[in-house]
Amino acid sequence: MKKPRLKIGIYGGKFDPIHTGHLICAEWTRERFGLDKVLFVTSANPPHKQSGVLDAALRHEMVEACVEPNCYFEACDIEMKREGPSYMLDTVKELMKQYGEDVEFYLLISAEYLDPANPWRIDKWHGADELLSLCQLLVFPRDRAGLKKIKAWARAIPQARIQALTCPTPAISSSMIREMVRKGESIWYMVTTEVWHKIRDRRHYLAPGAPLPDRYYERCTATKPQKDRAMTKTPEFDRFAAKRAAMIDEFYSRMFALGGFIGATDTYKRTMWHAVPDLALAPSTYHLTMRKGLPEEGAGDQLIMAGHEAMLAQWFYRPLKRADIELARDWFLNQSSVRAFPTALWDHILASQVGEDIYLPIDIWGFPGGQTFLKGVPNLLFGGPGGGISYLEPAMCRYFAPIIQATKARLVKEATDRDAEFGLRAAVNEQANLVLLLARYVGGRGRLTSNDTAEFMWPHLFKSIGTIGHEMMCANQTFDKPLGQAEREMMDRFVSAMGSASLLCDLVDATTVGLENALSVIKGHPETQRVGVRVDSGNIEEQCVLYFQRMKAAGIEPRTIVFEDEVNPETIRRVYGFFEQQTGIEPTMLFPGAGGYWWRLVHRDTVSAAFKRSSTNGHPNVKFSNTPGKESLGGDLRVYGQDDLMVVADASEKIDGEALYVKLVHQGRIVYHEDFDQQADRGDATWGKYKKFVLSPLVQEWQERFQAMRAAEVAEAQKRLSSSGRRRRSSTGSRRKKAS
Known part of the structure; x- marks a missing residue:
């Protein structure tokens, strides 16, 4: 007997914030159509709603907290790990690859996306025809669009398989909630308790520097009278859990680089970008590469990725503070021995954000924890303003320790x-x-x-x-x-x-x-x-x-x-x-x-950890060396798996293989969250899998062009130096002859 196909609903949205209307529609739809699971996909970069949108990582954090109690709901961050606009077609294709053939996908949307008057009607979405061929649409009402109107709109999109349903849809919208928060009005029962706490504690939707209204705070944090303490005994594990959570937070807080002070281990970071402010701001990429393997029997040039939780915490566990950045500017420009500070870089970062909390505008891609990779293959890729990424080098090179240990x-x-x-x-x-x-x-x-x-x-x-x-x-x-x-x-x-x-x-x-x-x-x-x-x-x-x-x-x-x-x-x-x-x-x-x-061999030189610039303004950059093996690769690099082969490619290339990089940091916020067993499982699955790596056609072409340029220029310089040496020897001989 053939096994029934798994039925998965995809509910995509900004979720800014997610509210009870979303949950009611999703649960009603799941029950009505017998869905095995509903994926709440947070749109990282919605193509039709850009300005004023809360950062994707913060929106997804609310989604995670909100859906966790329902075992049929799952928060999905697939779009946050992908660059560029968040197109649903790309998401569906990626999920189909992830879940395999024995799955039937349903796209959950509200009726507004069938409305002919909507400029973002679903048949106008990116790759609409292909998307509609891959998924059925489950449409629930929105505003005053009832079942009759939905069916009429559906007939205007004959290529779509549309099923309309009725369900209770409370008159709630995310924009309404944002406005009510700004006004200090109660949003109880419009969002779940978990979401409300995120909004309050992180001060979402308030104007920069605006205080949280007292009446809102008092109304929403009021507690019921406590029962007799003798009648309520807190279980011991709660005390342990509270202490454990505090210790783990302190552990990662201590990793946070000197409390967020933006000095760096290498003074030349600030002096370089003080001297060339235009390049400090230029969109750039860097990569981290372990150029050596462990000198131990059985290693075979293989290394295992580990340490994201602690290493990323060094710069991204918490936001930087505007006041700390200004303090650093004042010190380095007026008090330091080398009076230099990349003012243009930090002015740009400060001007692009409001409030006291400042996030570095940096994205990081790399191997997930447990992934086996080979020496010489870039294991992390950093993107953003070059001067900002440069500050990360000392901290990110410390990945050598957990990689060696794993x-x-x-x-x-x-x-x-x-x-x-x-x-x-x-x-x-x-x-x-x-x-x-x-x-x-x-x-x-x-x-x-x-x-x-x-x-x-x-x-x-x-x-x-x-x-x-x-x-x-x-x-x-x-x-x-x-x-x-x-x-x-x-x-x-x-x-x-x-x-x-x-x-x-x-x-x-x-x-x-x-x-x-x-x-x-x-x-x-x-x-x-x-x-x-x-x-x-x-x-x-x-x-x-x-x-x-x-x-x-x-x-x-x-x-x-x-x-x-x-x-x-x-x-x-x-x-x-x-x-x-x-x-x-x-x-x-x-x-x-x-x-x-x-502890033996746990130092940077064991694996020769190297942090190198690989592109500026879209142009590849390489670093040559007179020591073989120390040359870097150019490009906005990604790594793919093809059977036992690793392929190092530029992000612009289409490579037939498994994408091995995942997004770790999005605009200064950590988005990689895997438990340690997931990472250990990946270590079990990938150790011994890859035998060698190759460069993609484009990266190989760039390397060959740079090498040819280098060879020609070195040869010309050798000729000039040789000719100059002969002239000096000839001149010296003439002077000696004349003197004698």
Whole structure:
């Protein structure tokens, strides 16, 4: 029996803001036509409504909050990840590619788009005939357009498959809500509570600097009398969730570059764009490229994208403040050693926005988290005024750390399907520790960690592990008792108290005293099977075999043996191989715990992170180098997948392949929101997929033209220098001859 096709409704709109009228019409339509899902598609750049529209990211934020309680509704940001006008035809094609053939799409629209008097009637939309061939139209009434009138209008568009329906349509419009907010009137029940809070807290639709009217605030935040506190007990998890949310916000807030002060790590950012203000304003693109792969077995020039949440927070977690920008201008022009400031650039940015909050007019495209890519392939593309993008370089180059970490995590996962992290306390600060732990999860889905903060902040990702350490056993040492006795007493006390342990046996000697103590304690606690041993120094592979064999000889069933010293993927494979060779069995009881490995090679030069300008005013730019491999690529670059091939192309080209870039930042606002499991899934799916990359015909042509220009100019310069050298030598010889 053939499986019924999935029926999905597409409800596109500005949603400025989304209101209960939208929700009622969508739910009524879903019920009437048996839709499996309704996608609320926020129009990023509506072709017919441009001026005065709230930023797409803020509108979509309200849509997400509004539709979340309905399991049949889903907020869709597909148009926000696409450049140019938001045409519904492009959206439908993209969704068809995403959902596959076994889906039937329905376009939900209001009757106004059938009205012959409407200049934006649906048959006048971009690619209307093709759009109407792909989707049925489900039309609900608007204003005074009833069912009879809708059907009459529909007959005037014979190429469309139109089904009209009746549904309650409250006399609510987004423009009405915006006006009521400006007047301070109540909008309760016109929008959902979630949307109302977004409007209030973000001060949407108010004039710049206008205070929120007291009566509006009081009316909308009034609370009902509280019940007797003794009768209402807040569940414990609410307290944990509140603290967790505050900690995560603080974590990303600390990543925000020096509280939004626009100084940069590189002084030449402001001095360059002070000197050439026209180029500071020129529309430009830059790309970030990792020019090297990890020098580890199994990496094969592959890298894994990670770190968007923390890296983008450095400049985009919150808006900049107008007052801070003016303060920076005053300092750098009047107080700094190098008195320069790109005034034209920042004047332009300030003049283009109202209010105290300032968003950088920058878009960022790049690989989503977990995507495997190859060294030399641009992994991020930045677009906007060149001087503004330039300020991002020091922060964006820091992507090297999570990318390296995610790749190292994948290499460990390739060696073993279980491991624990014990060494990120080597991080320069706790922020870096957590950034790298998250990247480790994306690259290899490593859950076990000794970091309690990570488990509290992301309990669905991490699981803390702890056991006995040297310091506890040392605390029992005196000159009045043997060292071995002190060690054994502490092992026994720990197991008695905790019920599980990985006994660290090298306080005295791992192969003699420690071995005897571990076996004694394990046999002395038959009530638990969760006591194993931990190998941390000496010949690791031989000790793993020794402990296994001695436990077996003592009649103890195989226990977990954790090995830690200098653990890396190569060590894991060596220890596993030696164990299997010596015992003839699979090393399922061996458990690697990597420590210092997680910080080894975590620096920019490991992958040669390079942030380079690639176009200005639509013209490609390249940077040459006397060191092979350091040349950059020109163009507004994008990357596509074709089987095992990556194709680096210009955005203007039509490439037959999977678009691997997604939009991360839209006009200074982060629009990329994937959970870490989605990113880790992508890491699983793409590792080992791509073998090499090529340049598209256009990018290849540009590179060849630039290289030919360079070769010709270098050759001419060499001739001139050679000729000049001969003349100097000839002149010197003549003078010497004359002098003699």
